[in-house]
Amino acid sequence: MSLPSLARITAPPDPILGLTELFGSDPRPGKVNLSSGVFVDATGKTPVLDVVVEAERRLAAEAGTKLYRPIDGEPAFRKLVRGLVLGDDHEAVTSGRALATQTPGGTGGLRVAADLLRQTGSGTTLWMSEPTWPNHPQLFHAAGFRIRPYPYTDATGRRIDEAAMFAALDHASPGDVVLLHGACHNPTGVDPSPAQWRRIGDLVEERRLLPLVDLAYQGFGDGLREDAAGLLELVRPGAELLVSTSYSKTFSLYAERVGAMLVVARSAADAGAVQTHVKAAVRTNYSNPPAHGADVVRTILADAELRARWEVELAAMRTRIKDNRAALVEALEARSIPGDWTGIATQRGMFALLGLTTHQVARLRDAHAVYVVGHGRINVAGFTPANLDPFADALAAVIAD
Known part of the structure; x- marks a missing residue:
């Protein structure tokens, strides 16, 4: 054409x-x-945010550089956001089987995850809730996925239709990817209960599905740890999953495009191997991430007062x-x-x-x-x-x- x-x-x-x-x-x-x-x-x-103004003041006072960042992002930022999502003392973190990659916002994280899976042949079918964020179908279609919807809320739109959701996901095949909203479901605002998250974890484990969790609003629901609780239900011993997270909303850094994509693998060795493919996917997309927004987030998370x-x-x-x-x-x-x-x-x-x-x-x-x-x-x-x-x-x- x-x-x-x-x-x-x-x-x-x-x-x-x-x-x-x-x-x-x-x-x-x-x-x-x-x-x-x-x-x-x-x-x-x-x-x-006032704390962002202070972080930027401190960054401006430093003797900085505008050199390229590593393909997978600034190491301290990656470590800090991994701890923010999973908790520094979580087994997946302490064992080294969880690694983070800095991305241009949450959308960038989703696209890196999609490219990783398609380029490595790790999944061709992706299940997503109906309804979902309008950009989800566009993004994953563009990456080459076959999209399958699963029902989410009942006729009232105020409760999860648990029976319909699990009946649909019972048709998922081993290796299929299931896209889940980690907290503050967009567009419904309806999140699974703790019991429903456990059931999702059981289904993922039994049917050998790969969860991809979109965590764009951690802290906007009930709190930082509370909003990660559902995701953590999926991080079982030996379990694999991907997480895309955004700091546009929770740090009010919309224009800076700050996000991350986390890989949780079966072992530290597997995580290291997967990370090489993540870097290959990034290199052929945007090559390496922008610096300023990630520096702001790193400065805040690394300082107890900030x-x-x-x-x-x-x-x-x-x-x-x-x-x-x-x-x-x-x-x-x-x-x-x-x-x-x-x-x-x-x-x-x-x-x-x-x-x-x-x-x-x-x-x-x-x-x-x-x-x-x-x-x-x-x-x-x-x-x-x-x-x-x-x-x-x-x-x-x-x-x-």
Whole structure:
């Protein structure tokens, strides 16, 4: 296919970032953007964390360099994020069978994992929840995977349909990859219970599946360790898995593209061998990762005082998201909007799924300048005192149509 022929074919806009572009060009006052997963404060601004400002001040005072980083990233960063995800005292860490690679954000981590598996022939079929983050299918299709969906929530959208989910995964074949959301499921906000995580671990073990865990929001649900508990249920003796993690949200470093991809292998020797293939996949993609964002995260995690300050700011963001959930439920119930909205208050993370039709989503945008994704995925972290009531009014009007 030549470039002239490509010029006659228009690719569809991204389902999330495309909406952000539309929002930016919308001239209407009072427009509301709940499409992109970005945390905002009560004024509608996405702040730079105070601890990030301090880390950058310290980095600026150092005699630095702009040399290339290693293919798999800066060693201290890799060690620190491995401990953040798994815990420094976890058997997989102390035995050396877990290794981390720095990646350009969580999306970069997912793509490195996908390329690793496809280039080594380690998996051709990938199972993902329905619904899931809109970029998941695009990313894994582009990497050459055959995508199989498994049901996730029941008809209410507020609970996991355990029977349907496990019935579908019972059809997975040995060696298939199963994509799991580590915490704060995007878009539903509904996470497995501890018992359900144990059952997932049992199924993965019995059917010899390879888990790939997308952990983009560690700390936004119930806490750093609490949000890793489900993932850790899968890290059994001798078990293998991959983890993609992001620091865009939890460090408010969206533009810096900071993430990691972790490999947990059967042994330290296996992990070292797999890491050579990870580096080969990276080298043919982006060659080596950017430095600044990872240096900020490393500086914070390596210093006890800065880490404590970060955890305080992280807790404040988590509390704000939970408060927004409660305020949203109150606003919807005050308008007697049909449906049971109470579950939104107990869900985790940035997102909630309202279960709207495509017509209702279009009406929100066209008639009320309210931008949401797909079947009504909203960014709960995007609510402010100024936009919550207008959103609730618009939703009430659209559902009443």
